[in-house]
Amino acid sequence: MNDPLASNDCLYLGIDGGGSKCRAVIATPDHQVLGTGVAGPANPLQGMEQTVNSIIAATQSAMEATGLHCGFDQLIAGAGLAGVNLPGYYEQVCRWQHPFKRLHLTTDLHIACLGAHQGRDGAVLIVGTGSSAYVQVGSTHKIYGAHGFLLGDNGSGAWIGLEAVKAVLLATDNLGPPTNLSAIINQQLNTENTTLSEKMASASPAQFAQLAPLVFHAAENSDIVARRILQNAATYLNALADKLLTIYQPRLSLLGGIGERISPWLKSSVVERITTPQVSAEIGAIIYAQTMAGNNHTHDAERSSSPWV
Amino acid sequence: MNDPLASNDCLYLGIDGGGSKCRAVIATPDHQVLGTGVAGPANPLQGMEQTVNSIIAATQSAMEATGLHCGFDQLIAGAGLAGVNLPGYYEQVCRWQHPFKRLHLTTDLHIACLGAHQGRDGAVLIVGTGSSAYVQVGSTHKIYGAHGFLLGDNGSGAWIGLEAVKAVLLATDNLGPPTNLSAIINQQLNTENTTLSEKMASASPAQFAQLAPLVFHAAENSDIVARRILQNAATYLNALADKLLTIYQPRLSLLGGIGERISPWLKSSVVERITTPQVSAEIGAIIYAQTMAGNNHTHDAERSSSPWV
Numbered sequence: 109m110n111d112p113l114a115s116n117d118c119l120y121l122g123i124d125g126g127g128s129k130c131r132a133v134i135a136t137p138d139h140q141v142l143g144t145g146v147a148g149p150a151n152p153l154q155g156m157e158q159t160v161n162s163i164i165a166a167t168q169s170a171m172e173a174t175g176l177h178c179g180f181d182q183l184i185a186g187a188g189l190a191g192v193n194l195p196g197y198y199e200q201v202c203r204w205q206h207p208f209k210r211l212h213l214t215t216d217l218h219i220a221c222l223g224a225h226q227g228r229d230g231a232v233l234i235v236g237t238g239s240s241a242y243v244q245v246g247s248t249h250k251i252y253g254a255h256g257f258l259l260g261d262n263g264s265g266a267w268i269g270l271e272a273v274k275a276v277l278l279a280t281d282n283l284g285p286p287t288n289l290s291a292i293i294n295q296q297l298n299t300e301n302t303t304l305s306e307k308m309a310s311a312s313p314a315q316f317a318q319l320a321p322l323v324f325h326a327a328e329n330s331d332i333v334a335r336r337i338l339q340n341a342a343t344y345l346n347a348l349a350d351k352l353l354t355i356y357q358p359r360l361s362l363l364g365g366i367g368e369r370i371s372p373w374l375k376s377s378v379v380e381r382i383t384t385p386q387v388s389a390e391i392g393a394i395i396y397a398q399t400m401a402g403n404n405h406t407h408d409a410e411r412s413s414s415p416w417v
Numbered sequence: 418m419n420d421p422l423a424s425n426d427c428l429y430l431g432i433d434g435g436g437s438k439c440r441a442v443i444a445t446p447d448h449q450v451l452g453t454g455v456a457g458p459a460n461p462l463q464g465m466e467q468t469v470n471s472i473i474a475a476t477q478s479a480m481e482a483t484g485l486h487c488g489f490d491q492l493i494a495g496a497g498l499a500g501v502n503l504p505g506y507y508e509q510v511c512r513w514q515h516p517f518k519r520l521h522l523t524t525d526l527h528i529a530c531l532g533a534h535q536g537r538d539g540a541v542l543i544v545g546t547g548s549s550a551y552v553q554v555g556s557t558h559k560i561y562g563a564h565g566f567l568l569g570d571n572g573s574g575a576w577i578g579l580e581a582v583k584a585v586l587l588a589t590d591n592l593g594p595p596t597n598l599s600a601i602i603n604q605q606l607n608t609e610n611t612t613l614s615e616k617m618a619s620a621s622p623a624q625f626a627q628l629a630p631l632v633f634h635a636a637e638n639s640d641i642v643a644r645r646i647l648q649n650a651a652t653y654l655n656a657l658a659d660k661l662l663t664i665y666q667p668r669l670s671l672l673g674g675i676g677e678r679i680s681p682w683l684k685s686s687v688v689e690r691i692t693t694p695q696v697s698a699e700i701g702a703i704i705y706a707q708t709m710a711g712n713n714h715t716h717d718a719e720r721s722s723s724p725w726v
Contacts, residue, residue, distance in 0.1 A: 153619070194614065196612075197615070252592065254614075255618075256618045259579075259583055259586055260586055270568075273568055274568055277564045281561045281562065281660075282660065283656050283657065283660065303505075305564040305568050305569070306503035308567075309503070309565045309568060344592070351590075351591065351592065
């Protein structure tokens with residue numbers, strides 16, 4: 109065979125970096141997983157140093173899991189990171205003097221979509237720490253959301269947690285309806301109402317997202333405030349899904365740590381269109397690297413330096 | 418006279434520190450202003466170093482304006498700072514090795530209320546970069562809001578600016594109604610829709626508050642999205658005012674940089690109860706220092722180390 113990638117001399121690294129954690133997988137060119145690793149957040153919006161450290165730590169851990177003695181400079185890396193849909197953050201990561209043989213960078217959304225549909229057309233609705241949507245048809249794609257915690261991420265775990273804290277503070281001021289969330293959240297955070305705002309005033313999206321399961325629990329126990337938060341989350345996510353389905357109907361996957369939990373709150377016309385994702389986002393990142401390395405030419409349009417602009 | 422404070426040997430410094438700026442006034446014991454100064458933000462939530470620098474810079478500038486050659490160690494300071502309603506931040510400021518003869522620390526809300534009603538009972542609704550409310554009756558008081566930009570500040574300048582950016586991003590995604598705010602805000606920020614979220618993802622409350630005048634302008638020109646933002650702001654502020662009026666009716670002042678502009682959006686039953694503030698918050702800070710120095714015993718209950726807890 110002429111294809112050098114068919115030999116195991118060349119290994120692929122797939123990186124999926126988000127606001128809560130960074131996942132790495134080392135695999136053969138035909139996607140046989142040799143090792144996986146996980147580390148902390150890798151979202152450049154939350155800091156470049158942490159992003160780099162998390163990518164390295166997750167890769168290190170994946171390499172150890174393979175049992176191979178192989179330098180990082182033998183890895184062809186594909187990385188999908190949150191935040192790099194914003195050109196400034198994309199360029200920051202591109203300037204990184206990475207230790208890999210090559211690094212092909214795209215968004216976490218793009219690799220999630222490539223993984224969910226194994227490199228073919230499709231759409232993904234991602235509801236994890238943040239929220240966003242991506243649809244790819246042929247050489248064109250579209251991103252919705254992905255505006256970050258402060259400005260968007262509606263319906264996400266972090267958003268649900270933030271809305272819950274706001275609702276508790278309103279209730280504390282007697283400016284909003286009473287809610288069981290007050291007791292539950294103050295207990296979870298080991299705080300009292302007087303210091304809840306202090307504790308969470310500069311909390312990270314991941315810290316807010318940790319409160320989301322409490323909101324689901326309270327809503328399932330008929331707390332009206334918790335129910336309203338999840339209904340508002342669903343309203344936004346339904347609209348997002350409708351957008352995706354307008355563009356491409358055959359495959360829509362619901363991904364992210366909150367996906368399964370929020371699903372019963374979505375409208376049935378959305379839920380019945382949801383298809384199971386095929387491979388992970390990390391393998392999606394490897395598919396991206398292979399596409400960019402010229403092993404696969406289906407995504408030529410993605411080859412510009414900042415493919416989504 | 419026996420009162421040593423009647424002599425100009427002793428000067429008072431009043432400090433009003435918020436999320437956008439820090440104001441200082443140097444005055445005689447009977448509140449004759451000798452000099453004023455302004456510097457950058459002095460909200461410990463946004464950083465202790467900046468807070469200290471702004472207090473010193475504003476004091477320096479006020480001292481220069483007096484034309485006196487007087488050391489900082491001759492000033493009895495009263496300071497009201499945003500954020501110190503949270504005990505952790507209060508303690509941080511208390512640990513500061515300040516250069517003044519004495520420093521009496523309280524919240525920006527408290528000194529605003531002392532100023533608005535010249536040390537007597539009353540309530541204040543403060544709508545500036547942030548939003549909050551304070552009511553003092555005899556030796557008891559109550560704070561509403563003041564939960565900070567991320568968790569509260571509903572109806573404030575920063576909140577109005579944030580809601581406007583969110584609305585523009587929703588409109589960009591075709592997930593919200595179109596609005597003139599898109600063109601106006603992108604022009605003001607010298608950006609395009611694709612990078613608006615990048616530009617504002619980690620903007621300060623003050624930067625968001627700078628967008629508020631654009632929202633008022635758009636609303637006055639019948640933009641439905643801008644009108645809805647201000648109606649929602651007013652709904653919260655009306656509820657806050659109703660709380661204050663339930664506790665104390667005779668004097669309610671509306672303060673802060675957005676106060677005058679938001680007033681036409683408030684309900685008439687609130688607007689007709691609004692009374693003109695008597696002196697500035699900086700003079701309120703001096704009233705506080707004098708109270709604490711034992712010159713005035715009307716607020717004995719405020720003498721504990723963290724008076725609002």
